[in-house]
Amino acid sequence: MALHNIGVVYRKELREALRDRRTLISSLVVPLLLFPILTAGFSAVAVQLIDRAKSESPRVVILGGQDSPGVLGHLRRIDKIHIVTAATDWKKQIIDKEIRAAVELPPAFESDINDQKPAVVHIYIYKNEMKSELAAERLEKGLKQYNENIVSQRLALNHLPASLLKPFEVKQENVAPEEKVWGEVLGGLIGYMVVLLCLTGGMYPAMDLTAGEKERGTMETILSSPVLRMDLVLGKFFLVLTAALVTATLSVTSMGASFAILRVFQIASPGDPAQGPVLMLHVGPKAILSIFVMVLPLAVFFSSCLMAISIFAKSYKEAQSYTTPLMLVVILPAVAAMLPGADLNARLALVPILNASLLCKELVTGTYHWNYIAIIFSSTCVYAAVALYLAVKMFQREDVLFRS
């Protein structure tokens, strides 16, 4: 192994990569734009959609209640709902989103209440449909107020204090810092994005430097030079690694900057209801550095796997068809890490990709389990070394290099 030759190969590959539009887009442009678009763009659109839904008056129908004018009057006075006449196919209308909810008052509702008999009011909705749930929420709030009025009247009639029915209150208080609260929500997504971009950043250069070189006919040219095949593969590998790391670093930095900018805007206009709750996620330099250190062996692992697979292909297109399944293999554990309740343990710390994704999630929330960090870092290093060894071996096989 000659460091000089590895350096010569690396510099040449870097020069070519910097002149290649596709590499520049996948390694620089995508990670720089993805997070700002996801955070600013996506959240702005989401906030706007929710805001618009809240400002609308959903159409609802009342079923029954002809013998209960009091409650009917109360329902009609509820703010921001639009009561329409009930049709016979009101259930279909809810499913078709023509109306958003239906409230059903039982027969003799008011007289039953006056007689202090139990009564049940049903609200029919389209579950998980935002506008339907919003309508139900407003109806429930109105009916709850009506309920409280009745309770207050009964207590007053019997000369009893209001505190009789509420001896004590239960109140949840958050003790976790806001960063951790938001980290719990967004940490999984960040881990997923970092892992995925680390792979995609190295994907194009890996294919270009192996299968692409075969396709262009430059493989035989370089093999006729005195450079050792190991030096050649290492020079190429370092370029793929650089691309993967640059992509991952830019994505983490861009992510930190995006959240910081979003936070500044939200703090600057806290009164604006369209902005929603203040996003307090703060990905500090320590978290970014930690994620970068953890991503390092993972990037080696990805780069080596990509090269070992791509070198087998005869053309760039064939390499694409081989690396696409690899993307699925990476996405599955990365998505699994995003699932609620998916937390690090000793066994999961040994599962490649999943371990790093879970760790990213923890690092974003500022949690440092050093024992897991050590296991994950060392196990990923071992996987990376094995993958690199395989990539070097593949480069030394004639049947792979001259596959026809």
Place this chain on the structure above:
Amino acid sequence: MIEARGLTKIFQDKKRGEIRAVDHVTFTCRPGQVYGLLGANGAGKTTTLRMLATILEPTDGTAVVCGYDVIDEPEKVRSNVGFLSTATALYPRLTSQEMVEYFGRLNGLDEATLKSRIDEIFSRLDMHSFRDRRCDKLSTGMKQKTSIARTLIHDPQVMIFDEPTLGLDIMTARTIIQFIRECRDRGKTVIFSTHVMSEVEKLCDVIGIIQSGKLLAEGPIPELRGRYHEQDLEEIFVKIVAPHYATEEVH
């Protein structure tokens, strides 16, 4: 100097089984000589030359190039060899000069030597006008000149050409032929493969005729003419190859 000693290459094919691409080929190529390896498509020319250039490893036998064994010291062999074929393409995103510099550095030339060698070769091949142009923007002739400069940058003692004029227009092919002649005149050992008889007559001091991986006949052109009582080189080639070619077709 090239000495091939029982060079053999066997490929394993899933459908066709064992393929003997080169079968115990032995020959010697001396400095100041052009050795022409003649053969039909698939005769084993490219595989033989790739083994001499250490791009492929022999299954059996060996070859000594400039005193270095192709199996034991492949890097030293490559340091003394310039290999050019139609399959040795250029890096499209490098300029002509960067391409030649890259191979100079891989051959261990220091920066001062590299600069003077580039100036000398670029002047000799009249390449200064396109030295900073990217290879994907070069004409076929310019590309061939860049490839020649790439093979010459480390001043190798042995030149290996694998069908170097295949698919080239007459003017570009003439540049290559002239270049091969110059290499011989400078005392280099030259081996080249072709199936173009006119090139063989123009250039070769010694020829070897190969078919089905076997070297069937070898010697200087006048000697072969006497041996086969035939003046036309193409007729000589057919006389030697036809019986083996027919057998192969039957098989």
